[in-house]
Amino acid sequence: xxxxxxxxxxxxxxxxxxxxxxxxxxxxxxxxxxxxxxxxxxxxxxxxxxxxxxxxxxxxxxxxxxxxxxxxxxxxxxxxxxxxxxxxxxxxxxxxxxxxxxxxxxxxxxxxxxxxxxxxxxxxxxxxxxxxxxxxxxxxxxxxxxxxxxxxxxxxxxxxxxxxxxxxxxxxxxxxxxxxxxxxxxxxxxxxxxxxxxxxxxxxxxxxxxxxxxxxxxxxx
Numbered sequence: 001x002x003x004x005x006x007x008x009x010x011x012x013x014x015x016x017x018x019x020x021x022x023x024x025x026x027x028x029x030x031x032x033x034x035x036x037x038x039x040x041x042x043x044x045x046x047x048x049x050x051x052x053x054x055x056x057x058x059x060x061x062x063x064x065x066x067x068x069x070x071x072x073x074x075x076x077x078x079x080x081x082x083x084x085x086x087x088x089x090x091x092x093x094x095x096x097x098x099x100x101x102x103x104x105x106x107x108x109x110x111x112x113x114x115x116x117x118x119x120x121x122x123x124x125x126x127x128x129x130x131x132x133x134x135x136x137x138x139x140x141x142x143x144x145x146x147x148x149x150x151x152x153x154x155x156x157x158x159x160x161x162x163x164x165x166x167x168x169x170x171x172x173x174x175x176x177x178x179x180x181x182x183x184x185x186x187x188x189x190x191x192x193x194x195x196x197x198x199x200x201x202x203x204x205x206x207x208x209x210x211x212x213x214x215x216x217x218x219x220x221x
Contacts, residue, residue: 001062001151002026003048003074003181007204008057010043018043019202020056025152025181029209030172032184034191035201037160041185042079044201045156048183049074051082061152075144078137079156085140087129091120094128098143118142133158134167141171145180152181159190169194176212 003025010018018040025031033044046052048059050070058065061073078084085094092111099114100106115121120139123131131139137158144153153175158168165186172182191198199206 001073001181003059003061003070003152003183004063005048005059006057008044008047008054008059010040010047010052011055012039018047018054020204021201022057022204023048023183023199023206025183025209027151027179027181028176028211028213030176030182030184030212031206031209032169032186032191032194032196032198033201034186034188034198037157037187040201041157042082044185045076045079045154045183046082048154049076049152051076072149074152074154075147075150077144077153077155078140078158079154080160083156085128087127089128090124091115091126091128091131091139092124095139095143098140099146102143102146102148104146133161133163134171136161137168138171141175145175145178150180152183155182155184157185157187159186165190165193169196173212176210 006022007020009016009020021044023031023033043052047054050067059070061070076083095114096106096111112121112124115124120135123135141153144150155172159165172184176182197207
């Protein structure tokens, strides 16, 4: 499955929010989509996932531009003001709500079992805002892929929470190694720290996506 967007842009009331951007990602691939911190990251995430109609260009999943299909298959994780959880809620409440959305059992025992399975039981009673950054990103990503229809995951600005970018990059690599297409939007500074070739918000000519499966096979050789 491949998500392809060509020259998508979003205009704001006074200035462009997202300049024309092209990006593509397929199964077992990861793309860093870097740019100046701001609303362009959210606009790109929403346009790529069919949740916002761009002013130019179109996102397509295996050639299909249907927004309903995109919304079902392409998930936006932790976008500020859009899909980020209420930080005041307990972790177990957030997990229960997300499991219910995924059609999974969401009672207290099921939630605690899920947290235990994912090594996060110690955080069950914490306010969500008190989660360590790495735990936050991993937990939200795992809850997202608990939805059976999700094939592409967009982690939106995980670096806004601080800490080592390698931690959230490793979450993305793990998802890609399991067959998902993964896009991570981040600041240019984060991409430089990682030393990874990054696509750019506002650019049409982008580097090739990172093939995670190929890298894993080569590392075993």
